[in-house]
Amino acid sequence: MKKSSWLLWAAIVLLSVLPLCLISAPPGAEGLFGGSDDRARQAIGSIAPHYQPWFAPVFEPASGEIASLLFALEAAVGAGVIGYWLGLSVARERAHKGAHEVKPSAQDQRAD
């Protein structure tokens, strides 16, 4: 990988890890790093305290564990396809390079 690619990866990791280190829970507040969706739910509650959701999810994961299983599956499917493409691409590039390198050596042997 090129040096610039390493730098990009380092920046992505830092952007995700730094908030975890820098932010500490304000006294009395519960639940740091919950979903921003939940904060929106609370905001709706404060703006329109009488609003009642009029439809419930058709299927809800039985627990947080099951939910993370499904999220992990979704990510795995995506990462799997990307990994397949990267693997195929690297192999194809190598095969191309190999073909160029083999040719002259084969000719050398014939000349002998």
Added chain:
Amino acid sequence: MHIMEGFLPPAHALGWAAVSVPFLAWGLRSMGSSLQAHPERRMLLGVAAAFAFLLSALKLPSVTGSCSHPTGVGLGALLFGPAAMVPVGFVVLLFQALLLAHGGLTTLGANVFSMAIVGPFVSYGVFRGAAALGLSRSVAVFLAACLGDLATYVTTSAQLALAFPDAVGGVETSFFKFAGIFALTQVPIAISEGLLTVLVVNAMARFNAHELRALPVMAQQTREGA
């Protein structure tokens, strides 16, 4: 970013769905004709869809002390045009609404509008603009993916503000309240998405240079910008 099931009043839910359906039909048609004319693009389209699947499953911590996820639809918009990403975003959102209780069926129209329509179209527009300004490919890709991601969350904030105007300050006050939750949280995550998209496009430029040059959106930006 997904507006939760049942959290948009019926009139809003229907309205956003009505806006999104024509885009979905357009996207399906444009995707179909593009693949029919260029079957070799299937691989890269698969990678773009996989990128959206992967990124929208990753909930990342942010400086506001809450978590949110990138959208991953900018990449595909740059490669295949914004319409092609509408069906992809739709599938991601449907999957999350049906199996994960994340987002919802009644709010699907609104979520498709923010993540699968506004996001890709903003990404596409920013990319064209950056290319016209003569910025390097990497900078253009970064800006496009980052701002597209951010635009999705600004749209979500606006949708919620329209549905829940503040009793005193109206829609505007409400918008800033929701933007403070969604858009602010999203800033570092959008930057991460921009950087990741640059990494993927760089890899495509190395391994799929031929296909990339044949893509209408990328063609004008083939100038190597490391």
